[in-house]
Amino acid sequence: MPKNSILYIDAYDSFSNNIIALLRDNLPVTVESIKIDDSRFVLNDDVFQKYLNNFNAVVAGPGPGHPANSTDVGLIGKLWTLPDECTLPVLGICLGFQNLALAFGGDIERLNEPRHGLVRHLTHCDRDIFSGIGELDATQYHSLHVRLSHDIEVDHSTDPWTPARKCKQLVPLAWDLSDLNNGPILMAAWHCHKPFWGVQYHPESVCSSGGSELIQNWWAEASRWNAVQGRQCDVTPPTVSRMIEQVTVSVEYRAPSPVGWRAVPYGGKKNVADLVNILRVQCERAEPILLESGVRDFKPVNPETGRFSIIGLPTKDALQLRWSTKDRLLTLEAEGKVVYSKQMPISGVYAAVESIMTEHKASHGPTDVPFWGGLVGYMSYEAGLESIDVPPAAVEDARPDVWFMLVERSVVVDHVKHCTYIQSLSESDEVWLDHVVELVQNLNSHTSELPSSKPDGVIISGPNKAEYCAKVNACQKQLRAGESYELCLTDQTLIRNSAKPWALYQRLREANPAPFGAYLHFADAEKKHELDLISSSPERFLSWSRGGKCQFRPIKGTVKKEAGMTRKKAEEILRSEKERAENLMIVDLIRHDLNGVEGVRDVCVPKLMQVEEYATVYQLVSVIEGQLDTAASTTAALANSLPPGSMTGAPKKRSCELLGAIEAASGPRGLYSGVLGYFDVGGGGDFSVIIRSAFKWSEDGVWTVGAGGAVTALSEPDAEWEEMLAKRQSLMDVLLASS
Ligand SMILES: C=C(O[C@@H]1C=C(C(=O)O)C=C[C@H]1O)C(=O)O
Numbered sequence: 001m002p003k004n005s006i007l008y009i010d011a012y013d014s015f016s017n018n019i020i021a022l023l024r025d026n027l028p029v030t031v032e033s034i035k036i037d038d039s040r041f042v043l044n045d046d047v048f049q050k051y052l053n054n055f056n057a058v059v060a061g062p063g064p065g066h067p068a069n070s071t072d073v074g075l076i077g078k079l080w081t082l083p084d085e086c087t088l089p090v091l092g093i094c095l096g097f098q099n100l101a102l103a104f105g106g107d108i109e110r111l112n113e114p115r116h117g118l119v120r121h122l123t124h125c126d127r128d129i130f131s132g133i134g135e136l137d138a139t140q141y142h143s144l145h146v147r148l149s150h151d152i153e154v155d156h157s158t159d160p161w162t163p164a165r166k167c168k169q170l171v172p173l174a175w176d177l178s179d180l181n182n183g184p185i186l187m188a189a190w191h192c193h194k195p196f197w198g199v200q201y202h203p204e205s206v207c208s209s210g211g212s213e214l215i216q217n218w219w220a221e222a223s224r225w226n227a228v229q230g231r232q233c234d235v236t237p238p239t240v241s242r243m244i245e246q247v248t249v250s251v252e253y254r255a256p257s258p259v260g261w262r263a264v265p266y267g268g269k270k271n272v273a274d275l276v277n278i279l280r281v282q283c284e285r286a287e288p289i290l291l292e293s294g295v296r297d298f299k300p301v302n303p304e305t306g307r308f309s310i311i312g313l314p315t316k317d318a319l320q321l322r323w324s325t326k327d328r329l330l331t332l333e334a335e336g337k338v339v340y341s342k343q344m345p346i347s348g349v350y351a352a353v354e355s356i357m358t359e360h361k362a363s364h365g366p367t368d369v370p371f372w373g374g375l376v377g378y379m380s381y382e383a384g385l386e387s388i389d390v391p392p393a394a395v396e397d398a399r400p401d402v403w404f405m406l407v408e409r410s411v412v413v414d415h416v417k418h419c420t421y422i423q424s425l426s427e428s429d430e431v432w433l434d435h436v437v438e439l440v441q442n443l444n445s446h447t448s449e450l451p452s453s454k455p456d457g458v459i460i461s462g463p464n465k466a467e468y469c470a471k472v473n474a475c476q477k478q479l480r481a482g483e484s485y486e487l488c489l490t491d492q493t494l495i496r497n498s499a500k501p502w503a504l505y506q507r508l509r510e511a512n513p514a515p516f517g518a519y520l521h522f523a524d525a526e527k528k529h530e531l532d533l534i535s536s537s538p539e540r541f542l543s544w545s546r547g548g549k550c551q552f553r554p555i556k557g558t559v560k561k562e563a564g565m566t567r568k569k570a571e572e573i574l575r576s577e578k579e580r581a582e583n584l585m586i587v588d589l590i591r592h593d594l595n596g597v598e599g600v601r602d603v604c605v606p607k608l609m610q611v612e613e614y615a616t617v618y619q620l621v622s623v624i625e626g627q628l629d630t631a632a633s634t635t636a637a638l639a640n641s642l643p644p645g646s647m648t649g650a651p652k653k654r655s656c657e658l659l660g661a662i663e664a665a666s667g668p669r670g671l672y673s674g675v676l677g678y679f680d681v682g683g684g685g686d687f688s689v690i691i692r693s694a695f696k697w698s699e700d701g702v703w704t705v706g707a708g709g710a711v712t713a714l715s716e717p718d719a720e721w722e723e724m725l726a727k728r729q730s731l732m733d734v735l736l737a738s739s
């Protein structure tokens with residue numbers, strides 16, 4: 001157990017946990033993290049100063065906003081003027097660095113062009129915290145910068161490493177001299193009398209080099225200063241508590257049971273939609289749930305994420321779990337009756353899911369198959385907002401923001417090994433299993449005919465170009481002010497179409513086969529809420545194996561397939577700085593989300609920015625993985641990372657607040673931007689991001705199609721508008737189709 005301890009002060013950034021991981025991985029320390037507005041300290045300097053005595057050093061983190069704004073920096077602002085006996089070594093990163101410079105005479109100015117997710121080669125002094133670092137690539141996430149009125153900022157003639165006349169105490173340590181538009185940008189400095197260092201760039205980013213060396217150099221400098229001062233820390237502080245509260249939900253206990261299953265070959269030209277049609281009668285008046293891996297020419301469109309199609313066959317009596325942001329009521333329904341109902345925060349929902357999954361834990365299912373049975377359903381964007389403490393848009397109805405159904409009987413198709421698995425969690429379900437084996441065996445090859453859909457789709461409302469472009473501009477205004485690094489702007493189109501949802505889904509799967517196709521119809525026992533959803537999402541949000549290996553696959557970067565667009569051209573566009581910057585920000589954000597899960601190990605990025613091809617678009621995809629140990633930590637991984645970073649932008653909390661205001665007129669995003677998938681009774685799970693989808697509440701009878709894209713400082717409003725249209729196209733084709 002290391003005796004050394006570092007305090008990390010978090011300015012609500014979406015990269016903080018990456019910095020904490022960098023510290024833990026490189027130094028013999030424990031790290032305690034507090035927020036800039038920690039209520040124990042904001043109004044109580046004495047208590048804060050005493051608390052600081054617990055630590056060898058402090059890292060003042062990055063964040064949204066302006067370093068001169070006390071609500072943006074909070075406790076960080078107190079570090080520079082502590083009485084001598086309380087002063088301790090500090091490393092300021094980005095916002096923390098800007099606040100340090102401001103405190104000692106530097107000016108803060110806006111960059112001519114914000115630098116978000118851009119990687120630059122820096123010029124450094126090769127001493128102090130940069131000693132021995134060599135070539136240095138640095139990821140930048142900033143709109144503002146420090147100006148010392150240093151001569152180098154005017155012409156390049158003077159020595160860049162001596163302090164400017166105006167700020168004699170701040171010694172430059174690194175510069176970005178690569179930017180013609182912005183001129184030289186100060187990238188690091190230290191205070192020549194106090195133990196304060198700062199860097200403008202993000203050493204913890206996956207694309208920065210030299211992060212470990214920088215942190216080790218800083219620690220050596222900080223330790224030397226502490227030794228010279230004879231400064232000693234008081235005690236080892238307590239570790240941070242877990243995010244999920246323990247909420248006990250009493251559900252009947254059942255011993256773990258073996259899964260009953262059969263395997264039948266799935267050869268020829270069989271079609272999953274036909275399989276659903278013949279299995280529909282097995283659901284006793286409920287609808288089958290389909291999580292489909294799309295195929296083209298009988299091959300999965302993406303075998304990495306889309307190998308299996310899952311048909312859940314719930315009965316109308318199946319256990320349901322619902323929760324709404326409106327009344328915060330967690331409701332469990334079983335056998336058509338409400339068996340539990342209590343108001344609780346979203347953390348209670350995760351606890352209830354954990355408890356249901358523990359109760360239904362099963363074993364001995366087919367090892368290849370990721371789903372043996374379990375909870376299938378969704379969590380809305382607004383349910384995600386609850387976990388980051390952002391108020392959701394006001395709504396009239398308490399519609400379920402979380403809705404899961406327990407699936408005890410299922411049929412799963414393996415599109416790679418051409419095998420169908422028929423599975424049941426109920427004991428002695430042999431007769432049913434054998435019956436379904438027979439049905440599947442008799443399934444004819446490719447008999448499916450697309451049901452005709454009436455040409456009655458009508459757009460009721462939707463975005464218009466001028467307004468959408470104005471919203472892009474509103475986003476960019478915030479980006480230039482340093483309030484956000486990237487904002488995923490979205491809008492909604494409402495369409496009336498009275499065709500059967502299943503018929504519409506069948507068209508969608510033909511038009512846009514996707515690794516996360518989905519069709520579901522959920523209804524509560526009283527039919528107060530009834531929901532249809534059709535999805536052709538290309539994007540995995542989060543999956544975890546039964547062994548606890550988890551994977552995020554954010555998509556960021558989109559090129560529309562149009563006349564003349566080839567994969568090669570798309571790759572060129574997606575290699576551009578703008579597209580890579582968009583993707584990099586989300587990769588770092590997801591690393592942060594995952595690094596924040598207690599007990600996670602080996603967080604890594606095995607794939608960075610690869611191009612994937614879909615029916616209407618090319619996409620840039622990255623993969624972030626890590627190892628989790630217990631069932632509780634897999635649920636925590638989900639709890640920690642909603643709403644999906646690819647649908648918010650970074651930093652997540654501030655970005656969601658800003659988007660809430662910019663998108664206010666469209667109301668809640670609802671299921672769009674949420675996640676859909678399952679918790680498997682064997683211990684695994686898989687959730688997609690709900691995009692390229694449409695959903696409909698029966699009360700309204702109107703389909704909602706959300707679409708949008710990431711806005712950065714480099715975006716052009718017209719191109720953003722076109723991108724949004726491209727993303728909703730496949731749904732528009734289906735919902736407005738005339739046959
Ligand atoms: C916002 C959407 O998509 C998201 C935004 C993307 C982008 O900005 O390139 C790509 C995939 C999704 O994460 C959408 O499909 O509506």
Ligand SMILES: NC(=O)CC[C@H](N)C(=O)O
Pocket residue numbers: 061062063064065066093094095096141142143144145481482483
């Ligand atoms: N990453 C950061 O800390 C950003 C700091 C500040 N908000 C800026 O945009 O310059």
